[in-house]
Amino acid sequence: MHPVARHLTAVLRVALGALFLYAGVLKIANPAAFAGSVANYRIVGYFGTYLVAAILPWVEVICGALLVTGWRTRTAAALAVVLNLVFIALLVSTVARGLDIDCGCFGQGDKTSAGTAIFRDFMMVAAAGFVYRQGKR
Template identity: 35%
Template sequence: MIIDSFPHKFFFTFLYKITRFILAIMFFYASYDKILYPTAFAKIVYSYQILPDFFVNITAIVLPWLEFVLGVFLIAGFYIQGSAIITNILLIIFMGAIIFNLSRGLNINCGCFSTSLNTSISLLTILRDMFFIFLSFYLIYSVFFLLPRSKK
């Protein structure tokens, strides 16, 4: 479905750009502290008890930079189709890790936006992630189905 009429086109283009902006800011904010303090972030990744030990450090180094680059691409509109797909995959993985650890009864630091704040995972964390996943699904829908190629 491609939007052709002016009011609809304007509205959906605006919504698409706002969605990109919100997700980009979220990824910038999420990456900042993790880039500055990779050791603290590695401890948080380890506390999730999901990855094998040899993946913890590489994840703690690569993931924040991936979040940062996604933020840049979303703001600038570079590689937007790939960025939308990776955004969805990351957010679903993040929420899956949180749900998995909540179901195991682990009370661990989320590490979502800061390595220094002791923000435990909770139902609120899941609700927040669901909001971001909703935005990322809208981004996918916009990129692949709603807006014409020239507006991406």
């Protein structure tokens, strides 16, 4: 691999992992509040919001930890791509349904608009895709 690509991959991998860790830990710290954010999307029912709020942050944390440590990098990068694509789909659905909600991406009080969040998620898809492609098989 070209040295520049190698270093860029490492930087992207750790940055992406740290971002996921951060997003996950914020939500784990306050699952009930995150359940409120999930409820705003009006996709899953009452218990579903809490179930998602209980589990999703841990997926983010594990994914982030794998990216930061570099263990199972390709799997973690692929998971990051999938997660972000799901987030994008959900955000687009809120726009389509005319819901004006906080995305809840980074815990409560995250005032990011859907458009900004979608853009941010696409950036993360690109970064994760790059890490995936450069990652060892």
